[in-house]
Amino acid sequence: MPDWSYQTLFRPLLFRLSSRLARELTFQAIGGLSRLPGGRLVIRTLGHMEPSPILASRAGSLELYTPVGLSGSLDPEGKAHAAMAQFGFGFIMTGPITPEPLSSSAPILRETDRESLIYPSYTENIGLKEAERLFEHPRHRLPQLARLMPMPGVTGDEALQQLAHMLERLGQAGAAGFCLDVLRSDGNMEEQLDLIRRFPDLVRRLQAQGRLGGQVQPPEGSAGAKEFSAVSLTRGGELREGETASGSCREVLAAGLPPLFLYVPPDAPDPLVSELLAQVQAGGWTGLTVGEGLPEGEGVRIGCEAKIPGLALLRRLRAEAPAELTLQAACGVHEPQDALDLIAAGADQVLLHSGMVYAGPGLPKRVNEAIAYERLRLQPEPAPMPFWRNWGWMWLLGLGMIIGGVLAWFVAITTVLLPYDEAFLGLDRDALHRVNGNLLHFMSHDRVTLAGTMVSIGILYTQLARYGLQEGQHWSRTALGLSAGVGFSSFFLYLGTGYFDPLHALAAAALFPMFLLSMRGIQDRPYRRPVHLYNDRIWRLAMWGQLCFVVLGFALAIGGLTIAGVGVTGVFVPQDLVFMQTTFAELDAVNPRLIPLIAHDRAGFGGALLSNALALVVISLWGLQRGERWQWKTLLFGGAPGFAAGLGIHMGIGYMDFWHLLPALFALALYIAGLILLYPYLMGGRAASTESGAFRTDGLNM
Template sequence: MPDWSYHPLFKPWLFSLNAHHSREFIYKSMRTISNIPGGSSLIEFLGHFSTPNDLHQNTNGVSYKSPIGVSGMLDPNLTGLEVFGSLGHSFIEIGPVTLREEEGNVPQLNDKDRLWFHKQYEMPHLTYVEKKLRKIALHKPVMLHIDPKATQSQVVQIVESLKPYVSSFIVKQEQLEWIESCNQDTPIYVSIESTEKDTIMNFNHPYVSGVVINPPINWDGEENYFKEDQKVSNDFMCKRITSVKDIDQDLTIITRGGIREPHDALHLKNAGADLMILESGYVFTGPGLPKRINELMTQMPEEDEGTGWKWGLLFGAIILIAGIIALIFSMTRVILPYDEQFIGLTREEIIAINPRILAFMAHDRMTLAGTMISGGIIYIQLARYGLRYRIHWATKAFHTAAILGFLGIFLFIGYGYFDWLHGLYYLFLLPFYLMCFWKTRGHLHTVSSSNKKNSSSWKKSLIGQLLFVILGTSIVVGGIVISTIGTTGVFVSTDLVYLCTTPEMLQSINDRLIPVIAHDRAGFGTALISVGLLVLMTTLWGFREGEKWIWNTLAIGAPPAFIAGLGTHFVIGYTSFIHLLPAYFLVVLYIIGLVYAKPFLNDGAN
């Protein structure tokens, strides 16, 4: 559930539900997806949550891919254990784990900005946690938070039972002496409540690895409280970090909460925080917050121009030029001499039989040409701004779309016709792509981001991103449908109405007409799949504040396909509303998506 689906679609509905129900719905849904074959890959595809290598750190003997983790308060039932690692979290907190049999109360969303917790909040029981951890093989560090009210015997039992599954413990100051006898090597962090004085105690204890600083707590005068996630909390915690550092520079500092925007995490990191646990701010800002924080903290090399990008540039330019040439032919002769030779009819003879046959073939070939031009533009942009700087997501998008485009050659012969010019085009194009692939295959740079705030332009961009995701997905689906039709029935009902004929009549006139038409349809479908993937992957992985080239790519890349696709229908008189409705729908998505995305991609925060 990336931010582009969370905010426009799910958040309003989820916030109207009971906190328990909405929380469990999210975690169970994502867990179900991650457990199906290819599910984890789908989650990664939609969000591209991979953590930048330069954020990896080793803290007290534990390896963390980034300093960002998630609070156990947000998942007391441990439903999302298998999911959090796929959303950019480097570590997971569990608990507070208890041996008490008291049933806790779920948090309440009392207004748009605060998540209220009850004094007697939800805590998972030891037996339940142990059963879960035995069953699930977690590949992320786990911090176990022990019930602050646990007695000495309970602390010992919790530690001895769960020590094999966790990387560190979080305890209260009073529980330190009890944990010595049962733990000698697992890092221990002491939780400091905000109600304590600003003067931090000197934790000169042999088993203390660091402290967990909690945000300020505000009570409603009864049994409920909320943890500040606004600026006051962030400033408070930065001061507490300084206080701890003044006493002991070597203590590891972990913060809980106090983060609602990426720049909040940057403030804490700059103040001296080693690890940061997201809490209620994560609920309001959305599941993309860890990724945004990681990218804000990532530093891209100033000058690191990769090799091979010029081959990618040539690859895109060849497709662009080929598309222009194909467009010229589709607007003039339509069919070439080798087409006439295969069919056994000249252009004039086909017109004499049924003038709409040639017009119909022109409409397929013109839309293919427009799609090729659009694809060529996007390939060029990805090479100039992505491959050139070794950006992993751009390289992955480039090669995924290109390889699928090459595989489409097998569809061309699905109905019995493969023209030699297509074969030559592919053979000419292949060396350029192979050189590009070979020289860019090691591009692994993740992208840094300047996005610091949950600005109005960022929120609008999520709508634009959602619309472009729908656009790219629709193009891919349309390409699959057209390719399938091209290798099976060839025509849809509106095609036959326009042609004023039936497949049987065409077959009786000339048994090679339909294979040529099918070949055009399959080729057009393949081109749509490739270009649709380019649009989709660029949208999913490239939307970042101030990335003007992403907006420019989408703005100039789509019109050739739309103009050629719609224009040819009106030129030949094939104007069936039902037939053109998908194209109209895509144009509307495109225009609105550009409008909503422009402030964020072009101008940044406002």
């Protein structure tokens, strides 16, 4: 369920349902897909979130692929954790977790105008026993932090005993770290602070007794003498060469303790914040997690409104807390700019909840891209790739396809047949015309559509090579490799028809080495241009445009497979024979080599159309970025020859059967609508980058 399908199709439908039902259906669907063979591959393919090494982050001793986490209360039963682990998250915060399950039958309210969710009970959760299942059998590799909470109403030693029990059970189940959630505005503040003071000692004692399961080990390279000989911690937990760790974080890491976080409400009053700062300075804590919810009656409101108080709290914590303390923020990330604001205020990691509901499942990827850009823009640009390194060979291959397509188009609208075609048949074009007045028109129709598709492929290849492959974009390499690989493989379809086309074989022999040279020694590079940071109208229109081109790409792929399949089996569809006013048997009786020649043309067109479609699918799924004008021009000029050839030749020869043309007309409508909807996004200016100095880099593993 990428954003282009969520924003356009699924969100309007889901928002007509109750929040609980919508959540259940969504997580059952994507969770069920992840459990199918190849299901997670499908999810990764649609979303294509491969974290760049520059996104690496740390939470104490815990290494994270990305600084973006999933809030546990979004999917409390973990039905879709395996699926969402493919979205670009670096960790999952599971919880709140209490010893016994706490449920509520009251509805979860969705206030769309305020982009918030109101949960009737702050403590609603699945309980310890079910939570253990999520840690023991995660079906994903992301580290999971357990957000622990004693049962409501218990205090003092009883609460500590419950926490100890949960620590032991979840530690043995595989929890990578823990987050203590005990602060309540309606509770006894002294008792809550006492739990906070005693919690790190409790963890140390359980760890010393071997009761946490031993999942968390001292970091690699630890000297075991309560310091690291060659590394130290920055604010984000980054380990830098040539320094030593100090203070409470050094002790926690050297002892091999799991990361310990304290969950703090975003609207925590100043006196409480002062008390908490004193506690973390006393030692034992890895970091603080600024929470996601504001009180709403007996429940909690989770949404955009938590961002403002959360920003103020983060700024104070960053200014007054120990420099090595890791700060996480779960308050109001609904678009990439929200995450950048929280990071600029002091956060090292962010967690997503309501933003996933309102923005869509692509939000983690978009946030990661925004963070990656902010880190990369401070680094020098890499040297450009030389023309002959690889991308130039693909550009030449595309140019060859364009030239070949133009020549094939000229032949198809003039002589139709080449000399070796006539030699194979033993008939010239005049003899074929006497056999059937529409036969040459029909063969011209096949060859013109093939020529137009070849020109389209050539334009896509030259553009992808010049702007994508040259810059080391992984998605561009995938598009070219997949498309060209299928295109060259389709040569064997021709052989299966019984007709060997020497010109096609010669062209393939000349172009194939270029393909191999273009794929050698490619090194992927991260995207270095500004990304779109807002869920604005331009972005929402672009989601509709992207939907159009994704559907168009898959429709053309299905069409290519169908045409190729027909070409090597039945050769004709009924409308073809009606147009020529003949039958398969009559044509075969005229010349037994006529059907193989026509089958060759049809199979060739089907293979070329499939090759073209695969490049379009990858561009549409993975490549579109704000302000990339070349992408819109590529879609425009890459599609125009194919549609001009296909529809133009049908009108030129009078083959105007409505049902035969309907798929092409449907594709044309998607093509035009997609171009119109994507125009503001792709042809407008690039997204504005964060002002210099607004994005805090020292705690983000730069």
